[in-house]
Amino acid sequence: MSELPLVALQGVSVVFGGRVRALDDVTLSLERGDILGLVGESGSGKTTLCRVLVGLTPPTAGRVSVGGQSVPEQLAREPLAFRRRVQMLLQDAVASLSPRMTLGRTLREPIAIHRLPRAEAEQRLAGILQRLGLPADVLAKYPHQISGGQARRVGVARALVMQPELIVADEPTAGLDVSVQGELLNLLLDLQQEFALTYLLVSHNLNVIRRVTRRTAVMYLGQIVEQAPTQALFEKPAHPYSAALLSTNPAIDPARRARRIVLQGEIPSVVNPPPGCRFHTRCPVAQPRCKTEAPALAEVGDGRLVRCHFPYALSLQR
Ligand SMILES: Nc1ncnc2c1ncn2[C@@H]1O[C@H](COP(=O)(O)OP(=O)(O)OP(=O)(O)O)[C@@H](O)[C@H]1O
Ligand SMILES: [Mg+2]
Numbered sequence: 001m002s003e004l005p006l007v008a009l010q011g012v013s014v015v016f017g018g019r020v021r022a023l024d025d026v027t028l029s030l031e032r033g034d035i036l037g038l039v040g041e042s043g044s045g046k047t048t049l050c051r052v053l054v055g056l057t058p059p060t061a062g063r064v065s066v067g068g069q070s071v072p073e074q075l076a077r078e079p080l081a082f083r084r085r086v087q088m089l090l091q092d093a094v095a096s097l098s099p100r101m102t103l104g105r106t107l108r109e110p111i112a113i114h115r116l117p118r119a120e121a122e123q124r125l126a127g128i129l130q131r132l133g134l135p136a137d138v139l140a141k142y143p144h145q146i147s148g149g150q151a152r153r154v155g156v157a158r159a160l161v162m163q164p165e166l167i168v169a170d171e172p173t174a175g176l177d178v179s180v181q182g183e184l185l186n187l188l189l190d191l192q193q194e195f196a197l198t199y200l201l202v203s204h205n206l207n208v209i210r211r212v213t214r215r216t217a218v219m220y221l222g223q224i225v226e227q228a229p230t231q232a233l234f235e236k237p238a239h240p241y242s243a244a245l246l247s248t249n250p251a252i253d254p255a256r257r258a259r260r261i262v263l264q265g266e267i268p269s270v271v272n273p274p275p276g277c278r279f280h281t282r283c284p285v286a287q288p289r290c291k292t293e294a295p296a297l298a299e300v301g302d303g304r305l306v307r308c309h310f311p312y313a314l315s316l317q318r
């Protein structure tokens with residue numbers, strides 16, 4: 001328990017073009033060997049958070065660290081070592097493969113860039129391909145010659161060759177057939193055990209999040225509104241936005257099917273977010289205080305952090 005978290009974000013903000021507040025005061029930690037889920041509607045800042053973690057987007061404010069060391073500092077001092085340590089699986093796996101390069105070249109390029117011992121890396125690559133169920137002849141193919149599921153596996157292989165500690169997976173199963181999604185998830189879970197990996201997993205699929213993750217963070221308009229053990233979150237969401245988001249998934253609890261919470265109003269813009277609590281314009285249980293006073297992310301017991309003046313208000317009502 002006393003061990004330092006592998007990943008820590010403290011008060012991290014990202015502002016694009018001086019106006020777009022994609023992340024606002026995000027505080028998050030991820031223990032080594034853990035799987036953290038990240039959910040929230042489109043535009044809430046999930047991909048931006050992933051990009052900050054892997055060093056693709058510099059934070060405008062706040063501190064991001066991996067392994068106790070600041071990410072911008074690691075990138076400045078030892079960029080290659082950092083890029084091996086942290087790997088990202090991209091939202092669009094197929095588009096992330098160079099169309100004019102054979103997959104063999106794509107997979108071997110990082111080995112050359114990082115000057116990994118050749119024979120050893122080749123052996124590891126062969127082992128990984130086999131482990132991922134990719135036939136050896138995939139190396140001679142081009143991206144358009146393989147299926148979506150295989151493209152994801154190639155992305156995973158490319159990440160694993162680097163022997164990373166942390167894998168940031170942005171919608172790794174999006175666009176795949178349900179059965180292929182399940183296979184890929186099982187594979188990611190097995191690999192986590194085998195290679196002692198830590199995952200941040202972004203998904204719109206709440207069943208995936210529930211099945212795979214130990215903790216989940218819920219984002220709304222660039223902020224984390226709740227971070228909790230996954231099971232506790234799904235059983236009883238504390239933040240009204242979490243409650244609404246989870247209620248959109250009937251498969252989670254058929255008995256609650258009739259009690260879907262439909263949020264009223266438009267999603268506000270991150271360029272001009274509402275004052276007070278950012279969710280008050282759509283919150284079914286908002287009080288006058290919520291319109292003026294922004295709640296802080298606060299501990300409410302059972303290892304849960306919530307950014308709400310009236311946690312559980314919506315769950316209790318139901
Ligand atoms: N490079 C950029 N320049 C300007 N605005 C950006 C940039 N990248 C993201 N944004 C904006 O930041 C906000 C958060 O975007 P982000 O892609 O992180 O959301 P997301 O939660 O990943 O959404 P989705 O579920 O659709 O993938 C959005 O309003 C988006 O338009
Ligand atoms: Mg995204």
